[in-house]
Amino acid sequence: MWVLGILVLSAAVVARVGRFGFNPTDQGFVLAQSWRILHGEIPHIDLGSPRPLGSAYLHTVDFLVPAPLMVSSSFVMMVQLAVATIALAALLTGTSPLTWGPLRTALVAAAAIVNLNTYPLMAWHTVDGVFLTAVGWWALDSGLRSGVRWQRWLGLFSLGFAVIVKQSFAFAVPLGILLLLFHSGTGAKNGLWWRRSIVDLLWLGAAPLGYFGLITVRGGLPEAIAQLTGGQQTWGETLYGFWSAGFHGFRSDPRTFILLTALGALVIAALWLFRQRLGVAGRVLRLVTAVAITAVVAFVLVNGKFEHANSWPLAVLWIFLVAAGMDAVVRRRFPWQQLLVALLGWMSSLSWGYQLPSLVAGTMALGTLDLLVVALSDLPKPNVRRLSLVSFKVAGALAGVVVFLLAGVQLMTAHDKAPYADRPQGELTKDLGDVAAPMRWVRTNPSVFTYVSQIRDCLARYPAKNVAVLPDNPFAYPVFKVRNPFPMDWPLPQELVGNTKQQMLDTAQRLDRDGDYLVLFQTIQVEVLIAADPVPTDVAPDAETFGRSYVEPAVRKALHGQAVSCGNFAGVWAAAR
Numbered sequence: 001m002w003v004l005g006i007l008v009l010s011a012a013v014v015a016r017v018g019r020f021g022f023n024p025t026d027q028g029f030v031l032a033q034s035w036r037i038l039h040g041e042i043p044h045i046d047l048g049s050p051r052p053l054g055s056a057y058l059h060t061v062d063f064l065v066p067a068p069l070m071v072s073s074s075f076v077m078m079v080q081l082a083v084a085t086i087a088l089a090a091l092l093t094g095t096s097p098l099t100w101g102p103l104r105t106a107l108v109a110a111a112a113i114v115n116l117n118t119y120p121l122m123a124w125h126t127v128d129g130v131f132l133t134a135v136g137w138w139a140l141d142s143g144l145r146s147g148v149r150w151q152r153w154l155g156l157f158s159l160g161f162a163v164i165v166k167q168s169f170a171f172a173v174p175l176g177i178l179l180l181l182f183h184s185g186t187g188a189k190n191g192l193w194w195r196r197s198i199v200d201l202l203w204l205g206a207a208p209l210g211y212f213g214l215i216t217v218r219g220g221l222p223e224a225i226a227q228l229t230g231g232q233q234t235w236g237e238t239l240y241g242f243w244s245a246g247f248h249g250f251r252s253d254p255r256t257f258i259l260l261t262a263l264g265a266l267v268i269a270a271l272w273l274f275r276q277r278l279g280v281a282g283r284v285l286r287l288v289t290a291v292a293i294t295a296v297v298a299f300v301l302v303n304g305k306f307e308h309a310n311s312w313p314l315a316v317l318w319i320f321l322v323a324a325g326m327d328a329v330v331r332r333r334f335p336w337q338q339l340l341v342a343l344l345g346w347m348s349s350l351s352w353g354y355q356l357p358s359l360v361a362g363t364m365a366l367g368t369l370d371l372l373v374v375a376l377s378d379l380p381k382p383n384v385r386r387l388s389l390v391s392f393k394v395a396g397a398l399a400g401v402v403v404f405l406l407a408g409v410q411l412m413t414a415h416d417k418a419p420y421a422d423r424p425q426g427e428l429t430k431d432l433g434d435v436a437a438p439m440r441w442v443r444t445n446p447s448v449f450t451y452v453s454q455i456r457d458c459l460a461r462y463p464a465k466n467v468a469v470l471p472d473n474p475f476a477y478p479v480f481k482v483r484n485p486f487p488m489d490w491p492l493p494q495e496l497v498g499n500t501k502q503q504m505l506d507t508a509q510r511l512d513r514d515g516d517y518l519v520l521f522q523t524i525q526v527e528v529l530i531a532a533d534p535v536p537t538d539v540a541p542d543a544e545t546f547g548r549s550y551v552e553p554a555v556r557k558a559l560h561g562q563a564v565s566c567g568n569f570a571g572v573w574a575a576a577r
Contacts, residue, residue, distance in 0.1 A: 002086070002097055009109060010078035017412060018074040018121035020428050021419025022444040024451065025490065025526055028475025030123035031073055032489040034059045035478040044215055044224035048487045048500035050231030054164030054211060055125040062123060069438035069478060074121035080131040081359070085112040087138035088344075088363045092337045092370060094145070101393065106400025107366055113407040114362025117306040117313075120420035129169035130348050130359050132162035137340055140176060144183040153203040156180070161207040167228065168350035173204065175340060223498055230497035236346050238355040242314050254315030257296050261319045264293045265326035268375050272330050275378065283379055290372040293323075297365050306414035313358040317345050320364035323371040330375045338367060352494055362407075422448070423532050438479045445532040454535070454567030455520070456480065462564055462573040464518040466511060469569070470555070471548050472526050485511060486555075493549045504551050508558035511574070518564075520571035521545035521556060536568040543570045 033056035036047050043053040065072035086097055089108045100108070119127075140155030142148070159176040162169040180200060215224050247253035271278060271286045278285075297319060304312025324338035341364060345357030357364075416425040423445045430449035433440025435456050455469055455476055467482040474489035476482070487503045488495060496504075511517040523536060523545050541563035547553055561574030 005105075005109075006079055006082045006086075009082055009112070010075055013078050013113075013116065013411075014071060014074045014121060017415035017419075018078065019071055019441050020415065020425050020443050021120075021422030022070075022432060022439075022442050022448055023120075023421035023526060023530065024448070024475055025421070025472045026124070026474075027070070027120060027122045027421075028473075028478065029490050030055050030059050030125065031062060031069065031478045032474035032484070034062065034123070036484075036489075038063065039483065042215065042218050042220060043211070044227050044498075045218055045220035046487065047489070048227055048496075048498060048503065050227055050495055050497045051125060051166050052164040052208075052211060052228060054161060054207065055123065055128045055166075057211075058128055058161075058165065059123040063478075068433065068440040068442075070432075070442050070475075071440070073123045077121050077123060077127055078116070080127055081115055082109075082112045084131045084134035084360075085115050085363055087134040088341055088360065089366065091134070091138045091141055092341060092363075092367050094141075094337070096142075102397035103393075103400040106397065106404045107369075110400075110404040110407040111362035111366040113404070113411050114301060114306075114365060115359055116411065117358050117361065118308040118414050118418065118420060119358060125166045126168070126348055126351065126354075127359065128165040129162050129172075130344060132158045132165065133169055133172040133344055133347070136162060136172060136176060137179065140179055141183065141337075144180070152200065156200055156203040157206055160204045164208050164211045166350075168347045171343065171347055175343065176204070179336075227498035227500065232352065232494055234350050234352060234355065236349040236355055239314060239317065239346060239349060239357070242311055247311075252311075254300070254311045254318075257300050257315050258318045258322065261293055261296055262322045264289045264296075265322045268293075268372075269326050269329040272375060287376060287379065290376055293372060294369060297368055301361075301365060302410065306410055308358075308418070308420065309354070309356070313345075313356045313361040316361045316364050316368075317342060317357050320345075320368050323368040327371045327374060338371070341367060421526075421530050423530075427532060436479050445529075447532045447535050448529045450535045450537075451524075451529055451568065454569060458520060458564075458566030458569060458571070459518070461566060462518045462571075464516050464573065465576065466517040467520075468518075469520045470522070470552050471546070472522060485517065491549060491551055496549060496551065501551055505554055505558060508555040512559050512561070514577070515561070515574040516576040517559075517561070518571060518573045519555065519559060520566070520569040521547070521552060523568045523570060539565050539568055539570055541565045541570055545570050 033047065033053055037056045038060055041047055043049065043056065059073070059076070062073040062076050063069065065075060067075065086108060089111065090097055136155045136158030138155070139151045139158065143152030143155055156176065159172050162172045212221065212224070215221055243255065267289050268286050271282045275282050300312055300315050300319070304310050320338065321342055324335040324342070327335050327338065341360060345360045345364060348359045349355045349357045419425060419428070422428065427445050428443040430444055430446055431440070432442045432444055432449060432452060435449065435452050455473065459467065459480055459482065465483070466485040468484050468486050469476045471491050477484050477489060486507050487500055491504065511519070523539050523543050525546055528535065543565065545552070545556070556572065559572040561572045564571050564573045
């Protein structure tokens, strides 16, 4: 039933919101890398990247789903997020999803909706890292508690895999090792302990050893190291920087709600410590305070409106940490599960462009409510008859369904108003399936539709073995099934690390020598498409083109084939020789 529920939820989310909106930049970036992997290219040798390309291997599965590629990719991403949400909820409570009742199940489903918020449904390395880390910690914890080896090994393998999708998740491994060493289920060390430890470490290192082993055998390790260490570092500065930021108005200042929660958590902790003396009055005050904190959490989620770039996920993370501190006092324990989830939120925010922990915001909100319930665990239970108990369970299930529906309504409202990098849903009148079958069911605005159509028409007009559409169009390669001869599918300045800049120029010189190529350069920025402004229908072959670095003009200068134009694209074409 859980598998069916995940599939149904994911399909429903994709059908209602995921297929609306398209941007030619990052929606297709990871798929373009997977397309290269499927054709035998080797990471950091044939294609450059400042990140390890484990996601490129992982998302080859997107090409196997029996649906149009872009929709199947959205579906896989939602499945990943749903599974990660379930895994983190199970980790936080130490319970199996198979034991959850309707209320718990509905609340976890609502948490998955909040975790999605208005994040784009697409193959992306940050989502992969969250998915693999969540599954890894959960499976490792469950395997150690139950003594089931395959669960422990699955957890260790997943944590190792998380390292090779993005450096941000490298911290998952040492935390996993600490969990392996100090978990209560590790048991006494006997003569077989070292043998088990060696096997465990092999499972932990299987994915990174296989990844870097292949690169080493092909002679690309020095270049891989140069690429992976050449990117700009980021440490999630927004998580603490917003304390000194300027906010205007009570509702927009997340610090207010964090401080209110901290005050409430302090009250609950103090009341718990003196609960024997305070008696009924103390229990009532704890209950009232817990309800107030619950209202604050709900207000933060509702007030944030699931906006893509907003401070609400930061407030949720800090509220969750405050609740974890309260729990440490109440249960007199180190809240390691809560700290792991908070650290996962931090790792997911280590980004050049999106430094927010929104992908685990729903989990942290639910985890906060769980800790409040624990802080009220000593309250007397109502003495009800069997029929009344059934009624309570039905009421709980209905309450969970209501919460899930409310989260769904906010999700739909947010996406309808502002799909990722596109127009409101009412303006998405074009189906990209009319341009290419892998994009069937994806709706976008007329400007994007025209833009993508121009690429298709140009490929038909100027056939070539080697095709590149620079700089912002990685989706074009898997969608139109063409091969990019350059080592970068989206040559952003920060992506050009190691020797990739020179490799771009060397490739241009090789193409100029051998022929059989079509290299297009866009003359407009993607902001034109997001705003649905008119896309030029005809430009001169020598028109000025848009580039994000000096590489694009240098590539264009190195090519001496026939100057061509297609719609807004100006390019260079050379027939096969």
